Amino acid sequence: ETLQRIISTLGNKNDEIHNFIDMLNQTIQNVQINSSNVISELDDEFDGLYSILDEMKGSMASAIQQEQARKIHALR
DSSP states (O other): HHHHHHHHHHHHHHHHHHHHHHHEEEEEEHEEEEEEEHHHHHHHHHHHHHHHHHHHHHHHHHHHHHHHHHHHHHOO
């Protein structure tokens, strides 16, 4: 009878451990998915920022060239 209780307890603990392992594996998958999603969103945000900065660079370069042309014309 004692041996049967020990075996039963060990079986229950084994089930608990397997359930815990399954939960950990699911948590790992969720972390991986969430990390991938965040990295993707970060990439999108930086792409948008690079685009804005590139537009600003072009606009500023154009303004500098126009000012340069105006000054050269005035000096001539």
